[in-house]
Amino acid sequence: MNAPTAGGGGPIVVAGAGYAGLHVALRLTAKLRNHPAVELTLVDRHDYHQVITELPRVAGGTRAAGAVRIPLQDMLATRVRFVRAEITGFDLAGRRLLTGAGPIGWRRLVLALGSRPNDFAIPGLAQRTLSLYSAGDAERVWAAVSKALDDAAAAADPERQRRLATVVVGGGGATGVELAGELAEIMPEAASRHGLAPGRPAVQLVEAGPTILAGSSPQLIDKAARILSDLGVQVHTNAVVAAATADGFRLTDGQLVQGGVFVWAGGVKAPELVADSALPTGHNGRVKVDRYLRVLDRPEIYAAGDLASVTDPRTGHVLPPLAQAALEEGETVARNLDAELEGRPLESFTFHDKGFVVSVGTRRGVADIAGITTGGRLAHLLKDTIEWEYRQSVRHLRGWDPVAR
Ligand SMILES: Cc1cc2nc3c(=O)[nH]c(=O)nc-3n(C[C@H](O)[C@H](O)[C@H](O)COP(=O)(O)OP(=O)(O)OC[C@H]3O[C@@H](n4cnc5c(N)ncnc54)[C@H](O)[C@@H]3O)c2cc1C
Numbered sequence: 001m002n003a004p005t006a007g008g009g010g011p012i013v014v015a016g017a018g019y020a021g022l023h024v025a026l027r028l029t030a031k032l033r034n035h036p037a038v039e040l041t042l043v044d045r046h047d048y049h050q051v052i053t054e055l056p057r058v059a060g061g062t063r064a065a066g067a068v069r070i071p072l073q074d075m076l077a078t079r080v081r082f083v084r085a086e087i088t089g090f091d092l093a094g095r096r097l098l099t100g101a102g103p104i105g106w107r108r109l110v111l112a113l114g115s116r117p118n119d120f121a122i123p124g125l126a127q128r129t130l131s132l133y134s135a136g137d138a139e140r141v142w143a144a145v146s147k148a149l150d151d152a153a154a155a156a157d158p159e160r161q162r163r164l165a166t167v168v169v170g171g172g173g174a175t176g177v178e179l180a181g182e183l184a185e186i187m188p189e190a191a192s193r194h195g196l197a198p199g200r201p202a203v204q205l206v207e208a209g210p211t212i213l214a215g216s217s218p219q220l221i222d223k224a225a226r227i228l229s230d231l232g233v234q235v236h237t238n239a240v241v242a243a244a245t246a247d248g249f250r251l252t253d254g255q256l257v258q259g260g261v262f263v264w265a266g267g268v269k270a271p272e273l274v275a276d277s278a279l280p281t282g283h284n285g286r287v288k289v290d291r292y293l294r295v296l297d298r299p300e301i302y303a304a305g306d307l308a309s310v311t312d313p314r315t316g317h318v319l320p321p322l323a324q325a326a327l328e329e330g331e332t333v334a335r336n337l338d339a340e341l342e343g344r345p346l347e348s349f350t351f352h353d354k355g356f357v358v359s360v361g362t363r364r365g366v367a368d369i370a371g372i373t374t375g376g377r378l379a380h381l382l383k384d385t386i387e388w389e390y391r392q393s394v395r396h397l398r399g400w401d402p403v404a405r
Contacts, residue, residue: 009038010107012337013097015087017044017072018052019323020305021112023330024337026397029077031338038341041081041106043099047072049394050135053323054387056175058138059263060182061146061190062362065135075394087113090277095300108300108340110333111279111287115268115306115321118284124244125170129264132175141263145183148260149194149201165191165201168249168259170241171266172207173214174358177224179265180205181360184231203233204257206249208240208266213366215320216356220368223375227360241266268321270307282309283318292346293333302336304329312351319351323390328352359383 012028014021025042032038048069057063072082085101096103117133119125130141145167152164167187169180180203188198205212205228212228212235213221228235240252248258269275270285280288280296286309288296293308295301304310305326310319319325332349339346355369357379365379374382 009035009341011039011041011105012108012110013041013043013104013106014110014112015043015097016112016114016305016307017042017046017049017082018112018114018305019326020114020308020330020333021110022049022072022075022394023327023397024110024112024302024304024334025076025080026394027331027334028337029079031334032079032341035341039081040079041083041104042072042076043083043085043087043097043104044072045084045086047082047084049075051387051390052133053390055132055135055138056178056182056359058135059132059141059145059179060186060362061142062182062186065139068135068138070391070394075397087273089273090279092278092298092301108302108337110337111274111295111301111303111307112305112326112330113271113273113307115284115286116271117264118267118269119264120266122241122243125241125264128244128246129170129262131264132179133268141179141261144261145187146190146194149187149191149196152191152200152260153195161196161200162202163258164260165196166204166259167202167261167263168204168206168257170206170249170262170264172205172209172212172235172237173265173267174356176205176207176265177212177228178359179263180233181228181231181364182362184228184233185361185363202259203231204259205233205235206239206241206251206257207235207237210237212237213358217368217373219373220356220366220375223373224358224360224366227364227366227375231361268306274307286318291348292336293329293349294336294346302333304333310349310351313348314351324354325351357383357386 014024048071051068054068085099087099089098096105117131152161155161169176184203187201191201241249242252243250248256275285282288287303288309306321336346357367359365366375367379
């Protein structure tokens with residue numbers, strides 16, 4: 001299971017300070033204590049780390065965008081050189097990362113640039129829908145909802161009011177379900193503040209497949225569907241969006257789903273930068289890696305997080321784009337970079353599934369953990385705890401090696 005390594009010093013560059021990249025940098029910082037000459041550089045377009053799993057709350061106006069942007073300077077030891085720059089390409093032959101701040105040379109590169117919304121080339125979708133993949137996106141969703149409620153309050157015709165005050169969410173995966181639930185719970189009260197009847201707003205969830213939360217247990221899906229129904233969310237399954245038009249989502253069966261705000265949460269794909277590179281890519285443009293998380297035929301480059309196509313050897317399936325997987329992959333990459341420096345064999349990546357938790361609204365949720373399905377307040381509490389724990393763990397990692405700071 002272990003691969004021999006070449007070892008050696010030289011710059012290590014981590015591209016992306018999201019869940020995977022930040023954790024590579026944090027965990028490697030302490031390990032580099034014995035290698036003071038090795039330069040560790042982290043590059044990101046933002047000088048903050050985004051807690052993406054909390055975005056539905058920002059989109060529902062219950063959390064400020066600033067609260068999910070953690071400044072990197074609060075987390076990184078001085079040992080890590082942070083470069084705030086847009087990464088524009090890769091010079092693979094010259095071993096340089098191309099950025100707006102100039103090229104950055106590397107001996108080892110870690111690719112952790114996340115993903116972007118996948119519009120599946122559906123006409124009009126990219127132009128007419130909002131997405132939810134950054135704190136800025138989430139702020140835009142909440143601003144659009146607030147404006148739609150204002151516009152609805154100013155409209156005289158009840159039909160028009162209803163249409164304007166309707167949010168349509170495309171994609172019934174965890175992101176779509178969390179967003180739909182959050183908005184359905186928040187919007188009645190927000191409507192009152194805008195002078196609208198609390199019953200006027202509506203949330204519609206449009207899913208192409210036969211169920212929401214595809215791949216989850218039937219019990220979990222059933223519990224989530226019940227909560228959504230209780231919150232008044234209208235769920236359309238087997239509803240394939242053919243086009244996003246000025247009037248709404250046109251489905252392949254001809255039906256039109258109308259609304260005032262449209263958000264697309266129908267899936268993700270690898271960043272364009274990767275798609276345009278010579279790196280080996282698989283489904284949705286994710287970069288193919290070996291069991292040590294090194295890019296296939298490029299042992300000098302590691303990939304982790306949403307961008308990496310990592311096969312779980314136990315199931316034979318590619319792991320879904322989840323923060324949980326990104327964090328674990330980041331840990332393995334840090335250990336393998338250290339192993340290379342120390343001349344130890346590399347470690348195969350193994351995914352330890354901690355379970356699946358989805359919030360549905362501001363008070364309830366669903367969870368599948370160790371084969372047990374729960375729904376209701378306990379699951380929401382669990383989600384809160386996971387978020388709290390994540391922030392604590394980042395603090396812990398920041399402080400775990402005072403020598404390196
Ligand atoms: C709304 C929502 C809710 C979610 N909830 C959950 C959940 O509850 N549990 C869970 O496990 N997963 C959840 N996920 C999935 C999870 O957020 C992702 O799997 C995770 O963020 C992937 O981590 P990553 O490090 O690969 O990418 P990211 O966290 O997206 O980080 C990528 C980094 O790369 C930087 N970057 C990208 N391109 C460039 C460039 N060209 N130049 C410079 N910098 C660049 C970005 O600024 C970013 O900092 C959710 C996703 C969404 C959208």
